[in-house]
Each structure stands twice: as C-alpha cells, then as structure tokens.
Amino acid sequence: MKYLIVILGPTGIGKTALSIEVAKYLGAEIISCDSRQIYKELRIGTAVPEPHELSAVKHHFIGNKSIFDYYNASLFEEEVIELLEKLHAERDFVVMVGGSGMYIDAVVQGIDYLPTIDQELRADLLEKYREFGIEYLRRELKMLDPEYYKIVDLKNPKRILKGLEVSLQTGKPYSSFRINERKPRNFTTVQIGLEMDREILYNRINQRVDKMMQEGLLAEAKQFYEHKALNSLNTVGYKEIFDYLSGEYSLEKAVELIKRNSRHYAKRQLSWFKRDESINWFEPSKKSEILTFLSNLIS
DSSP: OOEEEEEEOSTTSSHHHHHHHHHHHHTOOEEEOOTTTTBTTOOTTTTOOOHHHHHHSOEESSSOBOTTSOOOHHHHHHHHHHHHHHHHTTOSEEEEEEOOHHHHHHHHTOOOOOOOOOHHHHHHHHHHHHHHOHHHHHHHHHHHOHHHHHHSOTTOHHHHHHHHHHHHHHSSOGGGGOOOOOOOOSSEEEEEEEOOOHHHHHHHHHHHHHHHHHHTHHHHHHHTGGGTTSGGGOSTTHHHHHHHHTTSSOHHHHHHHHHHHHHHHHHHHHHHHTTOTTOEEEOTTOHHHHHHHHHHHHO
C-alpha cells in the first residue's frame, strides 16, 4: 500500500514544523503544496521553510518556478502525480504539506481537464480588464457562459478571466469542462488538518507578519514592483507593499492590511477545508497524538 500523507491548514499554524516531524517518522520526502512557495524569487513573503528545515528532509516544489512562468493547479497536479510515481517506487510514504486548497484538491481528487490558453488571448483579456474594468469581464462571461456566471465569485477577476479564457479558446462554455469527477489514484490519501483557537491563530499571524517585515519583506517586494501586474505577485504581503510604493497609503497602514488580509485568508482556508469530511483534525501541539493516529492507521 502506498500512502500520501497530507498536512493542511491555515497560514501561520505550524504546518512546516509538523510535516518535518511526520516525514522523519515515516522516512518520507516532502512535497510543498503552496501556490506561492514554488516561485524562486519569493522567499520572505511566502514564508519559505528555513535552510535548516529544508536540509532536515528533502523538499520538492519549493523555488522550482519563476514568477514569470505561467503556472496553475492543473499543471501542479500533472507534475506532482508524475513525481509521486517515482517516489512511491522507492518508499511507501510521501508527505505533502500546504494551505493552497485548490492545489491540494488537484492532487487528491484531480481537477477537470482544461486546454492550454494562448498567451495572446490571455494578454488581450488582461488589457481589456485594465482598460474597461471588471464590469466588462462580467458582461462577457454572462454572454459566453451564463451557467458559470451564476456560480462564480463576481468580485474575483481571476476566476472570471479563467472562464473567459477557456470559453474563448475552445468556443465551448467553461462550465462544460467542470465535470467534477474524482480521478482514480494509485495511492491512499490520509489528510491531517490543523486548527487552533481563532484568536491564538490570529496573534500568530500578526507576529509572523512583523517577523517578515524585520527580515526584509519591503526590500524583497521593491525588487518586483515593476512586475506587480503578474498573477504570481497578486498575493497577500506583496499587494499591500506595492500599494504603499504607489503612494496609496503609509507603510504602517500597509503592514496593518497585510495582517488583516492574512487573517481573512486563514478564515477562507478553513472554510474551504471544512467542506471535506475526510480530513482528520488536530491541534498542531498534539504531535504525539498525530503520530499515534498515523501509526494505527497504517499498521
């Protein structure tokens, strides 16, 4: 029997430390399932594991892409499944850790096939979004794919753009590709979810943002200010610094917003994960209980 042990949970809760302990216990390697830690240029704002943590256990999918590369959950699924075949040929256990719900679902359940989007089409849509705003995208989507229009978050331009890209690329509604069928896997998945008192978690997040600022998040973000329109940089921690650099508000306000938006992100992560009844929930401090649970489950 081959196993994929998934350690998931909201930002700042302690997934990295636990994943290393579990990987050591099982003699496993670690796959990072973080949609931003894959970018080699971003380290401080994405909370990449410390060098001593990376050297303690072999990690995959950290710093293996550039912010200039096009990447998505579908490509992640494809590359991780290929890697899992190689790792499982040598060992029974692999640990995957992260908080990117869509990326986790892509590996565990599989996501619907989507065609590769022409780069000129993508650039044209982005240009129209910048020129005419989100309302233009909404009108186009409602005309091309009324079914997806009914369920998409109409405040999220990324989701709307995805629907438009596929509809225009294929001539078929994006909703027709969303078959939602679970793909067969050659391994058994065990999901460990981490949760704690909300106020304690929020305090941890606030402290982590302060630590990022002390370590040089401002300087890191400055390097990429001219590329701020890239989707890879459309993420909490960088967006707020870019707005500060644009003169929209003070640095103090930017830090306050990073903390607030990180807390909101953690709340959304938990809402996403709580939909899955197969996740086994623990407090991160209960390391011995988690190891005992895994030992009993796989013995």
